[in-house]
Amino acid sequence: MKGLMRNILYQTKNTCRNTSFLFWVVIYPIVLAAFFYAAFNGIMDIELEDINVGIVEDNPVGFILDDIDLVNVKIVKEDEIEKKIENEEIDAFIDSDLSLLVKKSGIKQTIVKEVVDQIKQMVKLNRPMNSYDFSIDYTISKNQTANPMIIIFYSLIAMVSAYGLFSGIESVCLIQANLSNVGIRINATPLKKFNFLIAAIIVILILNLISNCLLIIFVQYLLKLDLLYEIKYSFLFILLGNLFGVLLGVLIAVSNKLKPNTKTMIGMIFLLFLSFLSGMMSPDIKITLESKFPILARINPLTIISSNLYRVNLLENTRFVKEGIIILSIYCIVLAVISYVFLRRRTYDSI
Amino acid sequence: MIVKVNNLVKRYKELIALDHFNMEVEEGEILGLLGPNGCGKTTAINCILALLTYDKGEIQLFGKKMTPNSYDIKRKIGLVPQEVSVFDNLTVKENIDYFCGLYIHDRSLRKKYVEEAIEFVGLRDYEKFYPKKLSGGLKRRLNIACGIAHKPKLIFLDEPTVAVDAQSRNFILNGIKELNKEGSTIIYTTHYLEEVEMLCKRIIIMDNGKNIVSGTKEELKDMITTTEKIVVSFMAIDEETERKMKNIPHVIDVERNGEDFVIKFENGFNNIANLLEFIKNNNLSYVKLYSQLPTLNDVFLELTGKELRD
Numbered sequence: 001m002k003g004l005m006r007n008i009l010y011q012t013k014n015t016c017r018n019t020s021f022l023f024w025v026v027i028y029p030i031v032l033a034a035f036f037y038a039a040f041n042g043i044m045d046i047e048l049e050d051i052n053v054g055i056v057e058d059n060p061v062g063f064i065l066d067d068i069d070l071v072n073v074k075i076v077k078e079d080e081i082e083k084k085i086e087n088e089e090i091d092a093f094i095d096s097d098l099s100l101l102v103k104k105s106g107i108k109q110t111i112v113k114e115v116v117d118q119i120k121q122m123v124k125l126n127r128p129m130n131s132y133d134f135s136i137d138y139t140i141s142k143n144q145t146a147n148p149m150i151i152i153f154y155s156l157i158a159m160v161s162a163y164g165l166f167s168g169i170e171s172v173c174l175i176q177a178n179l180s181n182v183g184i185r186i187n188a189t190p191l192k193k194f195n196f197l198i199a200a201i202i203v204i205l206i207l208n209l210i211s212n213c214l215l216i217i218f219v220q221y222l223l224k225l226d227l228l229y230e231i232k233y234s235f236l237f238i239l240l241g242n243l244f245g246v247l248l249g250v251l252i253a254v255s256n257k258l259k260p261n262t263k264t265m266i267g268m269i270f271l272l273f274l275s276f277l278s279g280m281m282s283p284d285i286k287i288t289l290e291s292k293f294p295i296l297a298r299i300n301p302l303t304i305i306s307s308n309l310y311r312v313n314l315l316e317n318t319r320f321v322k323e324g325i326i327i328l329s330i331y332c333i334v335l336a337v338i339s340y341v342f343l344r345r346r347t348y349d350s351i
Numbered sequence: 352m353i354v355k356v357n358n359l360v361k362r363y364k365e366l367i368a369l370d371h372f373n374m375e376v377e378e379g380e381i382l383g384l385l386g387p388n389g390c391g392k393t394t395a396i397n398c399i400l401a402l403l404t405y406d407k408g409e410i411q412l413f414g415k416k417m418t419p420n421s422y423d424i425k426r427k428i429g430l431v432p433q434e435v436s437v438f439d440n441l442t443v444k445e446n447i448d449y450f451c452g453l454y455i456h457d458r459s460l461r462k463k464y465v466e467e468a469i470e471f472v473g474l475r476d477y478e479k480f481y482p483k484k485l486s487g488g489l490k491r492r493l494n495i496a497c498g499i500a501h502k503p504k505l506i507f508l509d510e511p512t513v514a515v516d517a518q519s520r521n522f523i524l525n526g527i528k529e530l531n532k533e534g535s536t537i538i539y540t541t542h543y544l545e546e547v548e549m550l551c552k553r554i555i556i557m558d559n560g561k562n563i564v565s566g567t568k569e570e571l572k573d574m575i576t577t578t579e580k581i582v583v584s585f586m587a588i589d590e591e592t593e594r595k596m597k598n599i600p601h602v603i604d605v606e607r608n609g610e611d612f613v614i615k616f617e618n619g620f621n622n623i624a625n626l627l628e629f630i631k632n633n634n635l636s637y638v639k640l641y642s643q644l645p646t647l648n649d650v651f652l653e654l655t656g657k658e659l660r661d
Contacts, residue, residue: 002456010441010449017440017481174438177402181436185497188400188430188507189453190422347404347419350363351397 003191007199015167015203025167026211029160030218036156037223040149051108054081054090061094061119068115098123110287151310153219153227155280158305160215161241162274164208165267168249171200173260176253178348180260193343201246208242230312233321237312240328241305245271247335254342271302278302298323301331352414353378353505353536354399359408361394361560368394369405370560376505376538381531383551384540385647387659391560392540393433396507400430412505426454429503429535433510435494437482444469444478447496454501468500471529473522488519495523499530506530508539512546524549544647544659554647558655572645575653576603579616580643581626586636599629610638 015021054076055062065073074090084090085103092112093101100116102109173179175196177187186196219225228234252267253260277300279286286306290297297303304324311317354376361369369391376382384392397403399410401419410417412424437446448465455461469478472492482490495511508527512520527550531537541547547554548568555565564571596605596612601619605612616622623642630637651659 003452006449006452010438010445013445014438014440177397181432181434182438184397184402184432184434185430185436185450186453187402187419188425188428189450190425191453192422347401349404351403 004195004199007196008203011171011199011203012207015207021167021207025160025163025208026214029156029163029211029215033153033156033215033219033223036152037219037225040152051092051112052090053112054084054093056096059094059096061098064119065094065115070111071115150225150227150314151279151286151306153225154306154309154313155275155278155286155302157212157215157227157238157309158241158278158302159271159275159280161208161212161238161305162245162248162271162302163211164204164242164246165249165252165271166264167200167204167208168246169253169260169263169267170249171197171204172250172253172343173263174200178257178351179253184351194340197250197343201250204246205239205242208245209239212238212242227309228313230316230318233312233318234309236325237305237308237328240325240332241301243332244301244328244335247332247339250339251335251342254339274300274302278306280306299327301328304328352376353412354538355409355411356395356399357409359395359398359405359410361391361398361403361405368560369398369408372408372557372560372562374399374555374562374565376536377553378504378536379531379534380553381527381537381539381551383547383554384538384557385542385544385547385554385651385659386540386557387542387657390557392557393509394560395557396430396509396538396540400428400507427504429498429501429506431495431498431506431508431511433513435482435490437490437493437497439482442479442481443474443485443493443496446482446493447500450497451500454503464500464502468496471499471526472496486516486519487514488516488522491515491519491523495526499535502533503535505536506538508537510541511539512541512543542659548647556647556651556654558651563654564650568647571647571650575645575650576617577615577645577649577653578618579622580645580649581614581616581622581640582643583612583614583626583630583640584610584638585612586638588635592633592635595633596629600625 050072051070052072052074053065054074055065056078057075062073065071074084076084076090076093081093081101085093085101088103091102091106091108094112094116095101098116098120100113102112174182175186175193177183186193216228219227248270249267252263252270256263258266275281276285277289277296280302286297286303289303297307304327308321308324311320352375354374356372356374359369359372360367372391372395374382374384374395384395386392394403398405398408399412399417401410401417401421412421413427415421415424417424438449441449444465447468448461451461451465451468455464469475472495474489474492474496477485477489482493485493491511491514495508498508499506511527512523515523524546527537527539539547539550551568553565553567554571556563556571564574566574593605593607593612596602596614599614601616601622602614603617604615606615607613614626623640626640629635648659651657
């Protein structure tokens with residue numbers, strides 16, 4: 001235990017004084033958040049106006065649309081449909097058979113499509129349509145109402161929560177004699193690699209969580225975007241994201257004989273790819289993937305984190321929390337077990 | 352016997368890095384492992400420390416087989432690797448304390464050892480410096496301090512003076528003698544002849560992964576035919592007389608090195624007297640003339656056919 005505490009102390013010092021760590025794990029996420037805010041500020045400030053939806057007079061879903069506050073129903077004659085859409089007098093037209101006609105894609109059109117999809121679903125399930133609140137996903141009682149851009153910030157938090165990956169790789173390099181000079185010395189001492197690594201994981205988790213907190217404080221109080229309302233689940237997902245990141249880094253580092261820089265590169269590309277899929281580059285990608293490849297959204301750890309952060313904080317929806325926690329925990333266990341197998345004390349073919 | 356290595360073979364695919372290498376180290380001695388770069392010295396040490404796999408052979412430290420999990424043996428060992436192996440973001444003192452703490456768990460004893468190590472390598476004024484702020488020589492001293500602070504019984508020093516200024520080099524060499532006096536057994540690898548001559552009681556000369564020969568300095572020098580070298584430089588000498596020098600009694604070879612002639616003699620007496628007589632008989636005038644005993648380089652040259660620094 002004493003040895004573990006000493007390792008934690010010295011590894012904390014070594015990591016905190018590492019300028020590369022300070023930049024990539026502490027400063028870079030904040031810069032990225034500021035950059036996103038500057039880039040998307042205009043879009044985020046949009047207050048969603050009423051959506052003008054055209055229908056013909058005898059449309060069977062007209063009463064449902066009337067009930068949605070956000071939707072302004074306009075009765076349109078059949079020969080005027082195209083003209084009104086072209087002139088943007090209406091944002092979308094819903095036909096009696098629930099087919100949708102729009103001129104362009106956008107937030108308003110997406111919302112109408114979602115409503116139509118939900119109506120279709122209710123019809124298929126033979127459930128009374130007036131028993132369902134079709135506006136629930138769009139009329140949120142929080143400040144960031146109807147703001148798909150907020151997904152980017154949840155994706156950003158998800159991505160940086162996994163930034164422990166880089167420190168994980170560095171820590172493993174420090175104890176592998178074929179990857180670093182310090183590794184040669186450490187392997188000649190009576191220190192067990194496993195003890196060093198446990199200390200490293202604890203240090204990385206603590207430092208990364210602090211860096212995540214700084215990012216959230218920056219977004220919440222300086223950019224004034226209210227992201228976190230549900231602290232308990234949010235913390236749990238961020239913690240699991242951190243654990244996933246560190247263990248993924250450990251696995252990348254121990255599983256091959258590539259140079260440390262190449263390992264870091266692999267980790268970075270992998271993380272960026274997962275972030276891309278989770279909607280960090282554009283929320284449209286996340287939405288498209290979720291509709292076309294729902295399995296991807298369910299297995300991508302960063303999507304699990306960002307989606308759950310979004311759901312529990314903005315939609316007050318905890319339906320997928322359990323599933324998310326289970327999947328992330330399985331990932332962590334699998335990564336830990338495989339890494340352990342690779343890490344067992346061994347001699348090297350070459351140093 | 353503290354270290355015993357029998358017929359160690361290590362291959363890197365087609366390349367044989369260690370070819371039936373043998374080594375025995377007695378407690379309390381300084382053993383020099385001498386050989387040119389790439390001859391297998393570091394590979395041998397890494398195999399002995401169970402850092403590297405090997406294809407064949409036996410390694411025993413302190414009478415026990417050495418394996419990666421031999422933590423009890425590792426507690427008695429100190430390693431000073433060839434490259435500076437310290438944490439970049441820990442200060443000099445923190446680095447020494449960290450590595451010492453991997454062996455010494457008692458806080459007050461560790462503190463004492465760390466202070467002694469700092470003093471020993473002369474880094475008192477630099478104890479709060481980060482390694483990157485130190486010169487090459489000071490980094491090497493730190494590297495040594497991290498390997499010896501816990502006062503190990505057996506110390507492996509792998510070329511600790513490479514790329515080190517003369518001042519630090521002397522400091523390091525004197526320190527190693529001091530460590531030995533304090534009771535540590537030392538295995539010292541180098542390709543610098545003068546270091547081995549100065550430090551080591553016994554020497555193993557390596558080449559191409561094999562130990563060519565081993566023994567004390569005197570034993571090694573006795574193994575070769577050259578017993579004396581006389582360096583002489585003449586005011587003027589013609590080719591005919593130059594050729595005649597080989598007829599001087601006991602001369603085995605004459606090499607011209609610029610203006611100097613290096614005349615090698617085998618066993619025999621009065622070599623200088625014989626040379627002086629030759630000079631007198633041939634009406635030569637010399638500018639300088641001095642005698643040298645054979646060096647380890649001569650031993651290496653005669654045994655391998657090449658210079659140690661080739």
